[in-house]
Amino acid sequence: MEDSEKTNQIVVLLIGPPGSGKSTFSDTVMRSSLRPWSRICQDIINNGEAGTKAQCLKMALSSLKEGNSVFIDRCNLDREQRSEFVKLGGPGIEVHAVVLELPAQVCISRSVKRTGHEGNLQGGRAAAVVNRMLQSKELPKVNEGFSRVMFCYNDADVEIAVNTYIKLGPMDTLPSGCFGEKKSDTKSQPGIMKFFKKASDIIVEKAEEFLPKVGTARLVLVDLSHGSKILSLVKAKASQKNIDSARFFTFVGDITKLRSEGGLHCNVIANATNWRLKPGGGGVNAAIFKAAGPDLETATRVRANTLLPGKAVVVPLPSTCPLHNAEGITHVIHVLGPNMNPNRPDNLNNDYTKGCKTLREAYTSLFEGFLSVVQDQSKFPKRSNQTALSDSGENIKEDSERNKKYKGSQDNAVTNNMESGSLEDTRDSGKKMSKEWSxxxxxxxxxxxxxxxxxxxxxxxxxxxxxxxxxxxxxxxxxxxxxxxxxxxxxxxxxxxxxxxxxxxxxxxxxxxxxxxxxxxxxxxxxxxxxxxxxxxxxxxxxxxxxxxxxxxxxxxxxxxxxxxxxxxxxxxxxxxxxxxxxxxxxxxxxxxxxxxxxxxxxxxxxxxxxxxxxxxxxxxxxxxxxxxxxxxxxx
DNA sequence: GTTCTAGAAC
DNA sequence: GTTCTAGAAC
The missing domain is CATH 3.30.428.10 (HIT-like)
Incomplete structure (x- = not known):
């Protein structure tokens, strides 16, 4: 390796709203890194006061000339704002993006809390500023000119990213490409918002239909992310329809830690699964199978090997299962939604009418499965009917004890995984045309x-x-x-x-x-x-x-x-x-x-x-x- | 200007 | 499957 051709300097654009941790990121790296870095912070560039983009560019250039790598510590939230910094790249100089996609609430509360922050963005104005900035946010892509883009969605991701740069010696390079991006690309699926709207209507409609049938039980819709579109749509719709918010509500949190982290006592959780009823897929299905351990797979196999879209299967968890003894989950109901992912076989290809029908069916199957659990728990042990909907039914004794302990009612948490559209189905497309071969x-x-x-x-x-x-x-x-x-x-x-x-x-x-x-x-x-x-x-x-x-x-x-x-x-x-x-x-x-x-x-x-x-x-x-x-x- | 893709022809 | 090439993307 000739040192004449390799200098391996890096320009890292930190991308995130105020309070996302850009300054902390660069400071932490610079404290421990073996590579010479400069931090270019627009908030203080003007003798400790806020300055301009031009000043940042100028300072970046001179730092690069001195042989330093640089952090561009400004929001950089849209492509246009970033473009001139991307141009700093060239032979021996790579341009990276590190995206700090932390929940807006986290950024706002951090901005509010810090008093003498360099950006002088304290007080109540912070929320307005952060929200306004996030509205016009454009996430970076490799084709903008970045040789590497890294996404961070939480503190753990940030720590990984910080360590990646700390470990990077003066002559080291990082693999190019896009890392850690969550694929909830609503733009690439036209009509998906419309579908979300429709989906939330269906959820509320089905919840309304089933609430009277499930006695004192409660229904909770859970999503991991604060920005969940479905959650906010459902919330709005439910209150509009005057549904009792004590009986049906939404909850942001990890469905596998509802009791330990969320303080919610649910007996039954729904899993947006795949047709094979197998772990994996990266979404909620992977998380639930992981949290439940091999017990869930074994118990699932007893009930079914595959699942059709719109169907559900109730799986009782053995008491040895960690989800059962740590979180109090007695049943997982696997449910398969419509397959809207264009990258999957037999997808509905944007046929949202069909998709909605399947989704409605899925919620019906799910709630009927839940009903069978509730009935089994409140009546004498009995086998519920083998319905067309799912292979359900399990003998569970009434547990008045648990009900007393947990102040009454059972919650059924229903997760939602439509945003990733990762559900798939198994149906054969059937007929095979006799092909003409060239x-x-x-x-x-x-x-x-x-x-x-x-x-x-x-x-x-x-x-x-x-x-x-x-x-x-x-x-x-x-x-x-x-x-x-x-x-x-x-x-x-x-x-x-x-x-x-x-x-x-x-x-x-x-x-x-x-x-x-x-x-x-x-x-x-x-x-x-x-x-x-x-x-x-x-x-x-x-x-x-x-x-x-x-x-x-x-x-x-x-x-x-x-x-x-x-x-x-x-x-x-x-x-x-x-x-x-x-x-x-x-x-x-x-x-x-x-x-x-x-x-x-x-x-x-x-x-x-x-x-x-x-x-x-x-x-x-x-x-x-x-x-x-x-x-x-x-x-x- | 050059690079890269995607569609038609084979 | 490949080759060729127009024109999109850079």
């Missing part, structure tokens, strides 16, 4: 049928399979294992009777992985199928995870191997064995954003993505690490 798409089929005519490209073949190098490899090593059976065009055609063949393809793939790793032990592989292949004839991709190839040129290439459009062979085998066919994902996934296959950071275009991927040494995502989806040699 001539170019027949190449693999031809080779599979007559491998002996293509000796030059065929690596090996047997009665059942042919192995070839991918003609346009998308990574250092990329081979295809073709099925030789005539009727198998792609993954969608695979059935139980093909299990043996799939197993053989998988084993042959593993054999080639082994060969490649004998040459280079650092190569890491995945084996899998494209959900919807472009070329005819079922083929298994055996591909190293470096994606270091000039043939990888566009978004479709990238996403076809790194999104869930790529179906790992191990999962396909498992699904074919258990369900008789494999799940296939939607082609919409190919249009999704570009994310690193290791650290999942987002990148604005293919060249930037590839340059990031070349140097990213992050561990692979949890999902990929499990179930032998990744084939790697142990590190030596």
């Amino acid at each position: 001539t170019w798409a027949l190449a693999l089929h031809t080779i599979a049928m007559h491998p002996e005519r293509h000796e030059n490209i065929v690596l090996e073949f047997s009665d059942n399979i042919v192995v070839i190098n991918d003609q346009y490899p998308k990574a250092r090593k990329h081979v295809l294992v073709l099925a030789r059976q005539e009727s198998l065009d792609g993954l969608e055609d695979v059935r139980k009777e093909n299990f043996q063949l799939l197993q053989e393809m998988h084993n042959v793939g593993l054999k080639w992985v082994d060969r490649f790793q004998n040459e280079d032990a650092s190569l890491i592989f995945r084996l899998g199928y494209h959900s919807v292949p472009s070329m005819r004839q079922l083929h298994l991709h055996v591909i190293s995870q470096d994606f270091d190839s000039d043939s990888l040129k566009n978004k479709k290439h990238w996403n076809s191997f790194t999104s869930s459009f790529f179906r790992d062979s191990v999962d396909v085998l498992e699904e074919v064995k258990s369900q008789g066919k494999a799940n296939v994902a939607s082609e919409d996934l190919l249009k999704g954003e570009l994310r690193c296959n290791r650290c999942r950071s987002a990148h604005p275009n293919i060249p930037k993505l590839k340059s990031h991927v070349r140097s990213c040494r992050s561990q692979f995502p949890e999902h990929v690490l499990q179930n032998s989806r990744l084939v790697a040699r142990p590190e030596t």
Whole structure:
């Protein structure tokens, strides 16, 4: 590394309203950092008084000339305000953004509390100022010119970000890309606000309908975030309809800590789950499964394996479960909403009418599930009916003791996860059109049928399979294992009777992985199928995870191997064995954003993505690490 | 000006 | 699937 070409200075734009902790952030880093920093604070730049943007720019330039990295400590809340600071970047100077997205109330109370603050923004005016600033806020994007953007939503995130910069020595660099951003991008889903409005109407309507039926029980709508649109809409609607706010109310907090942190005594919580009823997804579902531990999964399996949109399933928690003994939760009701995520298979594609219908159904199923719990608890133990709505019903003894202890009533907390639109569903799209194949798409089929005519490209073949190098490899090593059976065009055609063949393809793939790793032990592989292949004839991709190839040129290439459009062979085998066919994902996934296959950071275009991927040494995502989806040699 | 994407043709 | 290229994005 030549020191002539690398100076590695950084301009960090701190982005956040007054009270978000910008000054604290830079001060904390500067106190412990080995790298020379300057803090450029517009509030004090003018001999201790507030100054101008121009003064900040001037001072930033001179600090950079002296060889310092700089913190730009001003609100920087919109793109225009940031643009001139972004231009400070250049050879040897990267521009980063650190976004301090703390709850508005936190920022306001901090601004109010500080007395001699440099910005002189104390007193009651603080709330007005912060709120006004937040209204016109534009979050930064990498394509604004930042080589790195990092989002912080709470103190823990801030601490991580501070440490990231403290640890950064004078010659170190940080991976480029966008980190930590919550994807609640309402702008990218047109009509979503309208849907929120409608959704909140449905929630209130259903709550109103069920309240008289559930005796003294109360219903609570919970959301983690203070800025929750749904929560404020529901609140407004409920008071407008004169619903008893002691019986139905909203609550901001963590649904897995309602008792310990929120002081709310709920027996039953609703979980906005996924169709597989499995942990994960990152939202409330992941949080609830995590808090409940393996008990919840086991108890869930007893009731159901999958769930249709609009349905709910009541799962009693064993007393060993941490959610039960620490938080007093006796039941989790899993409920599946409509699938509005355009990146998911079988989504409703902005069909909000259908979405609302499913949502209404979901709340009906949920409340009926809750009703069955309440009835079981108040009457004699009985099995509730097996309804079309869900596989519910459980024998729970009345617990008057608990009711006394907790001053009466039971709360049913209903979370909401519509804002991320992360719910998915499982329904088959059904009919498969017999596809017309273009001539170019027949190449693999031809080779599979007559491998002996293509000796030059065929690596090996047997009665059942042919192995070839991918003609346009998308990574250092990329081979295809073709099925030789005539009727198998792609993954969608695979059935139980093909299990043996799939197993053989998988084993042959593993054999080639082994060969490649004998040459280079650092190569890491995945084996899998494209959900919807472009070329005819079922083929298994055996591909190293470096994606270091000039043939990888566009978004479709990238996403076809790194999104869930790529179906790992191990999962396909498992699904074919258990369900008789494999799940296939939607082609919409190919249009999704570009994310690193290791650290999942987002990148604005293919060249930037590839340059990031070349140097990213992050561990692979949890999902990929499990179930032998990744084939790697142990590190030596 | 250059870089990058996306759509049509094959 | 790739190649080519117009024009969008930078």
